[in-house]
Amino acid sequence: MLLAAVLPSVLIALALAVHFTSTRIADIDRALVDRALLLTASLAPASEYGLFAGNSDILNSLAEAALRERDVDGLVLFDRDGQSLVRVGKVHLPAPESFAGLGAPVLLESSDTHHLFAAPVFSEQARPDPLFDDGSVALPGVSRLGVVVVQVSRAGSRQAQRELMWSAALITLGGLALAGLLARVLSDGVTAPVRSLADTVRRIEQGDFSARARTGARGILQVLEDGINRMAVTLGGTRAELERRVQDATAQLQTQKEVAEQASRAKTQFVDALLHDLSQPLMAMGLDIRTLKLRLRDAESSALLARLERSSMKLENMRDVLLDVARLESGATQPRLTEFPLERVFDSLRHTFEAQAAEKGLVFVLRPTRLWCRSDPLLLERVLANLVSNALRYTARGTVFVGARRVEGDRIRIEVRDSGQGIPPERLDDVFDEFVRLPGTDPGSGGRGMGLGLAIVRRLCTLLAHPVHARSRPGRGSTFCVWVPRTPAISSAPPEDGLSGLRRLSRQRVALIDDDLSLLQSLQQLLHSVGVDVIAGTSAEFVLRQLRQTGAPAFILSDYQLGPDSDGLRAVLSLRREFGAHIPALIMTGLAATRELEIELEAHGIPLVAKPVRPVVLDAVIGSLLEAAEED
Template sequence: ALLIVCLFGVIMGGINLTSVYKPTLYGFALLTLAPLIVRVALEGDQLHLFIAAVLSVVLTFILRFGHNLNNLMTQSLAMRYENVDLIGELQAQTAAADRARATAEAASSGKTQFLAAASHDLRQPLHAMGLFAAALSARAHDVQVRNLVGSINASVEALERLFSALMDISKLDAGAVAPRRAAFPLAPVFERLQREFGPPAAAKGLRFTVVPTRAWIDSDPMLFERILANLASNAVRYTARGGVVIGARRRSGTLVVQVWDSGIGIPASERERIFDEFYQVGNPGRNSSQGMGLGLAIIRRLATLLEHTVCIDSEPGKGSRFSVEVARATRVAPASAGAQPTSDARMTTLAGARVAVVDDEDVVVEGMQALFAAWGAEVIGAASGEAMLAALGDAETYPDLLIADYRLAHDELGTEVVSRLRRELGLMIPALLISGDSSAATLDTLRNSGVDFLLKPVLPEELKAHAERLLASSAAAAHSSAHGARPIEEALGAAAR
């Protein structure tokens, strides 16, 4: 009996070691216990037969337990090696993802650089072409020639607007536009929309109404105004009778700015597709007079960038309502008195004005000379600030207006030219910067410069409106400061020293 107990104890204790390899398990257990069980059974009496049966059951249990333990260890080892393989694959995939991300970042950076270069290089000839076309239109007196020139102007304007819209979409998709959020009032935005879209609406016999508001919002002022301008432009374009209304409504902690029109309306099935590029309701023939189908695509991208919600309610044949939900902001104390006038009541013409144009592209200077000459103004052109001072000295005159390209040759900036001419001539000459670089960093610099600016290509009527406004707003200040200005010979002498 003691021998039986000892042998079974040894077998049980060795299961953990022998079960690693099944032949070892079976050979060890069977060769050790089977002869013992047979020897006990051969005694023949009932007691020994019972003991033999019990031992057989125990042997069966040992073998079964060892077999299951072997399967468990085998599966554990298999899973371990599978995990090792998975870890290897995961590391390989992670490395591939890192390489793909680096490639994507490089491609994005390259795309951004391409957009910046293309934006500047393509805007320049478009800008010059628009200037020459407008100048030609002003000089054409024959009816047939004027019609031809009008068609050229319309094509150039359409090309300029299409290019600007495409570049805007490309920059938004490339992540090259960074919003500059700030608290600002809606009233000035509404006033500018009234001035911009009121006349074309009146020309179509439409009412263009802006509901006065004292609300302030938190957004990017320029990008938000672009959203509203695109909505207002579409509303005027697609409305044949009735009118357009722009207003704002408070909603809990937000403000909903709405643009209503009584135009053609949009079917429910089309309300999502209208935000796709180049898609237009009711314009299968791609009539360019109805726009290019990019305005709403830009609106959606801008709204996503600014985290604003854009909604549309419309009924075909009755009109549409576009709503932009934006966070309200706390009113900021108004600036001190003496701000520049916002009224157009003192608007003057360009007749007799002397305009200094600084641009390192001869074709742009020539275009400016032709265009402003058609408006009755005299243009003095130069390629740099130094050359402009020399040209003004030769002409023995002061400029009434300064227009400068933002990026000039030899790394000279238009902001530097404006500051230098104002300092050397002793006059706060009204100035306008024109930039072909529309990157976020450049726009931020232009905003902070305190000088008005336009982006190429500049539409002639837009250039004329800005020039007239700058001349009008500075007329009184220019008159009072002229008595304290140094003679131009003295200013040039100081510049030379």
């Protein structure tokens, strides 16, 4: 309101000040020009006699008198030939041709500092008297005797103009200040109640429902004040009711959260127990099959063992899927990036799926590669194993192909292609979701899966930062691509024979601890088959007593869960305290959520592997531990 009252006055005052000030400034400059032009015009006839008679004293006196006039900088008198006869003061003369043809006083030039004027000096003879002159004598007419040039300074007029502008500005500002003060005084009486109401509304908006408006106004403002106060009372009651409801809902949610957390813990404990109990017989079965393959050589037994091994591997794959889901949900799975040859993973895939593909009558092609990559070899193998398993499941005839090629500089694209039924375009975006299973699975592949394989692939690729992509043509097959970082090859050593890591313990003593007697016996037989001296037992105390009689072990292999009062870490530490902290050790577990356990074991230099441990995996881990121990 104050702005609305003052703004018109401000605009009018500024317009008037600008108008009158500019008019007055023009008048000052015009007055200077008129006065100087009049002075120059008066000097011209006054100089006529001195120029005509050639009397320089008269001309000097006239010039000195003119120089004493206000704002006059200087004066110059020229004769008819353009010669300077008198010059006083300071004069900036123009070119001589500027004086040619002058018939009256004029302003020759102007600048920011001065004006320059010139006037011609004429000699006029008296006209003949007709009473006395018979016209026999011809008198000369008007003749030009010279030019008067006067320079006038503009400093005085500039100073007057500045003083005028300052005066106008001060007067304008004073008027505006007075107008603003008057408008403020007048508007306070009108806006004060409105501002009080606005402040009350602001406090209510900030949550202060005890705020009340008290303006003392009448009329429409009183009606508005009463409405605001009633609104504050209503909002205060509503907030109290909402707070009570929120508290009740929060208590219910807390109860439901506790119930959900308890159910989640129960589910986790159930899954852990299930996977642990499932891992023990599966691992024992795999170890027994491996031991029998080392002992039995006839064709009939080998064929039977091959079928048993394939069935065991299917069970292990199902268990691995459940373990992967449990570990991913708990955050226990963490990648351990290293540089390794990709052919090592391909060899493991060949060993795992070659027999399954042959059983279905499919051609399983693994293109050899010399590329090295940077990834977690175990997690990358899980990714490719899930893709190959999925390809075998959905391919009735034809080929399943796995290959790798270098693309885009420092990356490798691993492809798993099949000639199966393909994926409909509308389903291509959701094949990586949980529990998505496509129709039309060939019964020979073992039936439809759980719909978790590709979901695990996506989650593992996200964990490894490996992009994964699928493309498909219905009826022609599908291709799944995984991009991994490429690294230079470190060495090209030929692959070692099977169970080479375990054979390095041949004729050496190994301490073996596991509370599952069947698994303990299977592990003991596998180690015996490669010439290892095994001291085995279901408790650390029993193994420790046996070792005190036979001597220190070269390696310690223990399960983690050894009963309510002991675990694998305590068992390993007790043996190390007795026989030396340098003894390499490996702990196995059937638990799903093991990230915290992995961190704890890493502090003691003990790796952790999940059951069921395949013999080739057990061999590789033990071999790497022995190599690290020899380097140290």
